[in-house]
Amino acid sequence: MRVGVDVGGTKIAVVVLDAGGAERLRRRVEYPSREYAAALDLLAEQILVAQKEACADCSVGIGMPGFIDPQSGLVENAYNTPYNKRPLKKDLEEKLRQEVRFANDANCFALSEACDGAARGARVVFGAILGTGVGGGIVVERRVIDGLHGIAGEWGHTPLPWMTDEEHPGPRCNCGRLGCIEQFLSGPAKNRERDALGEDAALTRFADRLARAFSMVINILDPDTIVVGGGMSKHDEIYTQVPPLLQRHVYHRNPRTPIVRAVHGDASGVRGAAMLWPA
Numbered sequence: 001m002r003v004g005v006d007v008g009g010t011k012i013a014v015v016v017l018d019a020g021g022a023e024r025l026r027r028r029v030e031y032p033s034r035e036y037a038a039a040l041d042l043l044a045e046q047i048l049v050a051q052k053e054a055c056a057d058c059s060v061g062i063g064m065p066g067f068i069d070p071q072s073g074l075v076e077n078a079y080n081t082p083y084n085k086r087p088l089k090k091d092l093e094e095k096l097r098q099e100v101r102f103a104n105d106a107n108c109f110a111l112s113e114a115c116d117g118a119a120r121g122a123r124v125v126f127g128a129i130l131g132t133g134v135g136g137g138i139v140v141e142r143r144v145i146d147g148l149h150g151i152a153g154e155w156g157h158t159p160l161p162w163m164t165d166e167e168h169p170g171p172r173c174n175c176g177r178l179g180c181i182e183q184f185l186s187g188p189a190k191n192r193e194r195d196a197l198g199e200d201a202a203l204t205r206f207a208d209r210l211a212r213a214f215s216m217v218i219n220i221l222d223p224d225t226i227v228v229g230g231g232m233s234k235h236d237e238i239y240t241q242v243p244p245l246l247q248r249h250v251y252h253r254n255p256r257t258p259i260v261r262a263v264h265g266d267a268s269g270v271r272g273a274a275m276l277w278p279a
């Protein structure tokens with residue numbers, strides 16, 4: 001059996017999956033303190049309790065925002081968690097006395113959907129999270145591709161492709177750059193447009209921009225399936241309006257990449273974290 005943990009800005013979610021992917025235990029706790037040592041203790045304690053209740057020798061996988069820098073071993077870009085800029089992997093492994101696998105939460109999302117979700121059976125999967133921010137993950141044959149720097153799939157911080165004159169150069173992003181995809185395709189970005197244009201026109205623009213952003217992914221990765229999660233994934237326009245627009249930008253006459261809605265919802269992060277280890 002496998003323990004999966006989803007580390008968020010305000011809480012920790014824990015799940016135990018059996019070999020068939022069924023949930024044996026699920027729990028969530030909020031951080032009583034955001035101080036690193038206390039938050040580290042809480043994380044270790046939640047894992048130990050889950051192991052005690054479900055399986056003494058469970059593997060442990062953790063999904064969280066940002067990434068662990070392969071060179072320094074420090075957590076990076078996980079600004080809203082208590083673990084940013086800390087050697088979390090090393091410290092947690094010392095406490096648990098076992099190896100712990102880490103992945104970005106968008107990668108965990110993609111892994112979960114590739115293993116037993118909306119992209120089940122697809123060999124190459126691109127998982128796109130369209131929520132408060134825009135994240136992405138790449139899974140090939142049920143393995144996360146994390147990359148040299150641990151940032152593979154971070155399409156949210158590349159510029160919106162094929163910008164119009166009106167869009168150029170785009171709003172300033174939290175990362176400091178101009179015109180990032182996140183500034184056009186996050187939930188807050190859509191809501192800004194809705195307030196100015198109305199819901200229908202905002203969603204039509206959103207679909208057009210998403211088609212461009214996905215076309216770039218298809219031109220580079222050509223995934224078998226694109227699976228969409230996050231708050232924006234509830235909009236049907238993503239699955240009806242975007243596919244016919246791909247033809248304008250994809251370097252193929254008849255692009256047919258399936259674009260599907262995630263099935264595990266908010267649970268995909270914690271499930272995917274458990275799936276960082278084989279069943």
Ligand SMILES: [Zn+2]
Binds near residue numbers: 173174176
């Ligand atoms: Zn950015």
